[in-house]
Amino acid sequence: MSTPPTVKQLDRVVIRFAGDSGDGMQLTGDRFTAETAGFGNDLSTLPNFPAEIRAPAGTLPGVSSFQLHFADHDILTPGDAPDILVAMNPAALRANLADLPRGAEIIVNTDEFSRRALAKVGWSASPLDDGTLEAYRVHPVALTTLTAEALKDSGLTRKDAERAKNMFALGLLSWMYHRPTEGTERFLRTKFARRPELAEANVTAFRAGWNYGETTESFAVSYEVAPAERAFAPGRHRNISGNLALSLGLVAAAERASLPLFLGSYPITPASDILHELSKHKNFGVRTFQAEDEIAGIGAALGAAFGGALGVTTTSGPGVALKSETIGLAVSLELPLLVVDIQRGGPSTGLPTKTEQADLLQAMFGRNGEAPVPVLAPATPADCFTAALDAARIALTYRTPVFLLSDGYLANGSEPWRIPDVAELPDLRVEFATAPNRPDGSFWPYQRDPETLARPWAVPGTPGLEHRIGGIEKQDGTGNISYDPANHDHMVRLRQAKVDGIAVPDLEVDDPSGDARLLVLGWGSTYGPIAAAVSEVRAAGGRVATAHLRHLNPFPANLGAALRRYDRVLVPEMNLGQLALLLRARFLVDVRSHTQVSGMPFKAAQLAAVIEENAKNTEATGAH
Amino acid sequence: MPTDIALTPKDFKSDQEVRWCPGCGDYAILAAVQGFMPELGIARENIVFVSGIGCSSRFPYYMNTYGMHSVHGRAPAIATGLACARPDLSVWVVTGDGDALSIGGNHLIHALRRNVNLKILLFNNEIYGLTKGQYSPTSERGKITRSTPMGSLDEPFRPLSLAIGAEASFVARTIDSDRGHLTDVLRQAAAHQGTALVEIYQNCNIFNDGAFDTLKNPATRDDALLRLEHGRPYRLAPDAEEIVHDVEDPDPTAAFTLSRLRHPTPIGVLRSVRRPAYDQLMNRQTAGAVAERGPGDLAALLAGTDSWTVRG
Incomplete structure (x- = not known):
């Protein structure tokens, strides 16, 4: 031996x-x-x-x-x-x-x-x-x-x-x-x-x-x-992939909203696992519908939402392109709907099994007309659970379609997750309209909540609230067809104001030294590589602040001020600078873009080198 | 779902001004549907009309029920989601030949094969009206229109052949101006379990006036029409053998043969076979899962089967 x-x-x-x-x-x-x-x-x-x-x-x-x-x-x-x-x-x-x-x-x-x-x-x-x-x-x-x-x-x-x-x-x-x-x-x-x-x-x-x-x-x-031992908060943990976490988040959202979950979906990599997972949970009242195409997938989800379900469609970038017209209809109908996009390499078929963040602008603007849609993105595989609940909260509160932008890296990657207590999950219950809302006993389907600007959700089967909705411009309040120029201008601005007014938490900036002059800002799945790279730079004595965006539309209210506090803002993205474009347009801040579109996530060491160089250059130039 | 409240056709008229061209066949169909609805014995709030885009698709605005005017061609998909989520509702789809057979052909055939509990009223005027007079997928070959000044080149669909090929369980044809016949077909469609496709020949008096005149003119219609009734004999040609019409025949051959026939043109129910409706099957699976595994336990689902505890 x-x-x-x-x-x-x-x-x-x-x-x-x-x-x-x-x-x-x-x-x-x-x-x-x-x-x-x-x-x-x-x-x-x-x-x-x-x-x-x-x-x-x-x-x-x-x-x-x-x-x-x-x-x-x-x-x-x-x-x-x-x-x-x-x-x-x-x-x-x-x-x-x-x-x-x-x-x-x-x-x-x-x-x-x-x-x-x-x-x-x-x-x-x-x-x-x-x-x-x-x-x-x-x-x-x-x-x-x-x-x-x-x-x-x-x-x-x-x-x-x-x-x-x-x-x-x-x-x-x-x-x-x-x-x-x-x-x-x-x-x-x-x-x-x-x-x-x-x-x-x-x-x-x-x-x-x-x-x-x-x-x-x-x-x-x-x-x-x-x-x-010290990496985990006390409690029960399990290992979880992004697509599984997202699926469980959808089931949890429906449970917490006391609404049946309806998924309309067409198989597409890397989103199909959500369809597979949800189809196992019919005893939660989950209905999964494998549609004939992407358009029918979202159509059925929207039809179910009209009927009072939590409607969800899951897809990837090419599917979003096909669903765009129906997303526009959902904007016009002002019904809650979740559009889950597990981003992959594009354009066209692109790289189906590889990751990318290049659907941000498609989610923001990929529709005809002024059709604002809230957009949010999970940061890690386990975070897909929380992001799904957050997306549902926005959709249900504001009666709007919502984009949830995950990606292939989050979908298939996994990490340990502290299993939450059901009681600590947000209460998402909604109230359907049950009675006429006008003094004369009539019902106006577009009479708005003054605070959220949301319209009533009056589901078929409710006596006295029969109404017709559609994609033609409608008069605010009554919901009747209207071609009136002033009304259209009003409605376009109102739909935008509703999305702009969505309550999102302030951006938290992590700046331990308190005197960093460089801010590294990310969104979505770049969270891990950016955080790892920043911690390498700091360990080597570099001063750098970092922040991560969950909400891409609307942006947190303090975002502009946060950007302006730093001499330089560096935005690493797995696209050609889509968030950077939005930030520049919105805040007139000279954001630096660092991009990689290889179908693979950033490597922390490479990113650390880029951050370090930017930190040095910032320190070397001008005063605050 | 049946209600004790006695409703009248007037109860189904919305307060919206009807905006089809004067003389359009759609008016007659609207009046027939509003006239028939009280017979259904279903409360207004439990009825939903879903449409796509086109002249016919304005229909839901004029019905005092729930309604949605949606996206071009997609009404069957949207209505499928609604019917699956809410099997308690009576869901109707109103569509046209362009909406159902051109841009929305895929959704139509899949709704038919699934047998979702939808009643689809296909207003066929063999022309595009709302876009001002281009040929449609049911226009005859050689049709001279604004987009085909030298004549259209493509072979038209025969909607009922397509439907039977798509495994439709209920297929019928009727005519806008024949209120009695139209109402009778609607009655049979409403009673059907699953998807019912009703093709309604509808006159567009602006862009394709008189397309169905031979079938409507008292002088010609008796020879031009073949009126089908379940259990009654018919002949495919004057000297052909008598066939007893059986809408319930599981073999679709006879119905398909009728769907190909042009002279005379069959009207009435061609096919009506029993098959479970998709939405019922879907909800049976959901109920079955609850019966088998009990109602979902969210805490157990989140915990999974492979977890560990970290102590503080």
Whole structure:
């Protein structure tokens, strides 16, 4: 027997699993994440996969990966670069090699490094032998053979047995990082409940991977990352992805509003998981309608809203383009409606599985006529829950369609979430109109609440309030068709005033030194990378203030003043400067834009360099 | 839903001035619908008219019920959401040949195949009226209009063939000026469970006047029309064999054959088969989920199955 392996303590680790689209890398990553969450580390994940379901095997476009950052302290991003890469084939190695810092560890499945497989990715010689990997610590493991060997008595064909190699890899990594294993074994037995032989095979492969780490000498070191006790508020926690958090937020909003939830949706990446999730919760009175197209999805949601439901439609950028006319109708009808846009790379089909923030201007202005719509954006995966409730509050209070702008990074990424008590969620109950609102006993569908400017929500079935609404301009108050020029001018301004008057909390600026001259302002999913970058800059002695916008329309009332307090405002965005454009137009402030449109989130270190340079330049120029 | 309150046609007239061209066939349809509504025995507040865009789509403004004048072609989609969320309502869609068959063709066929509880009144005047006289998807080939000065090139849809092809459970045709027939067809449509499509030949006296004159003129109409009645025999041609009309025939072949016929032109109900309505099925699933799992427990849903506790 060999000497027991050394155990090293680490404060944080970034792992990336990479393989073919069919290798089960997302599942492997999900399981490692679940083990890590249960263990009590803080974590953040970044799944990255091609739009094709099964791109040709062994090719670069077919590589699917899952990155996980976990730590013994509070972390904000899935990590810039992996400390360890698991590469299931040459394509996975080649596609990810450039992201690895010197000294990173690589576990390679040597079984897949045939001459033919190497040729598929343009390698004439094996990188395992020719010095390509000199800068890294490489662990060559015959994952496929070892898995097949472990399952030789399972009764499975060799081909079926080899499919469990991802569980062998998971077992090995679980050993390396001292992860708990019971959850994964339980998960496998539940997942394959109807195929017990597959459940056993996967559990066997998982254990074989663990034992391989324990018994062979190839792995001299294993690592411990202590639980991140101080990163979490006391209470119950779970790990949650953005799309799941958003779905639960919608169910919670409907419950807190005592309204049935109606989702009208057409499948589109990366929003479809919300449709899948909500369709599981029919016992909450949730109705999900998979429509014939995007337009019917929002149409049905609007029809349901007219009938008194919390109407929601979920989509991505191309779907928003199709829904625009109906969003305009909802603006004119002044009915509550949630439009959830999980942004992805564009234009057109663009990059369906990659992230981007380039629908902001579409959400703001992508309609005919003056058609103001409130817009808000979640900052992290777990924050999608709160943002959904907030969007519902605005829609229900002000009787307006509302845009909720998530994105692919938030949708598929995950992090721990403190599970809220139901009682601490906002009360969203609404009052339907039940009686005539005019002295003469008649009902005016556009008689407004003087404070919110919202009109009454009078649902069919209410006697005495029969009324007709439509997309033609109507007279304020009566709601009757009106082509009167003065009335149209009044209505256009009134709809704008209603949205401008929405109550949104003030912007909170984080400026610990109190004398920063640079403000870094973000919105949406850039929260994590910006916060991580700012904290790096501050740790190096830089002075920088930061703030994050939840509300893009209307902006917080103190935003203009906050911008003007700083000599320079830097706005990092995953588009070509859409928020910067709005800020410049609205506040005449010379905002600096820093943009990246690669389909991937910002890396904290790169952003830190940009912030640092801006901080230095600001300090070097002029006085306050 | 039936009400004891005796309503009259007048109760269904809104206070809005009707603004169709004088002589438009829509007036006759409006009067027939308002005249028929009291018969339904449904309180006004439980009736909703949803329309798209076009001359016919102004219809909801003139009905003293709930109503929505929506987006071009999208009324069936909006009405589907309403009917699913509120199966207690009687939901009617008013549309035209351009609205239903051109810009909104997709929503129409999907509403029909789903069998949502909607009554769709398709005013077919074979022309675009509101945009001032372009040919429509039901205009005959070679139609000379403002957009087709040398004649239109495309083959028209036959709305009832399309509907039967789209798995419609109820398909009928009637004529604006024949109040008795129109009312009788409305009655059967209203009684139908699921989507009922009623094509109403409607005269546009401005842009396509006289399109249906042969079917209306007392001198020609008896030869030009084939009046269908369930259980009564008909002939496809004067010397053809007698066929007993069966609207409930599960095989759509006979109904489809009738939908292709032009001389004579069949009117009445072509097809009326029983099939569960989509909104009922949807609400049955919701009720079934509650019965099976109990009403939703939000705290349990938020907690999930894989959580851990952090102590302060």
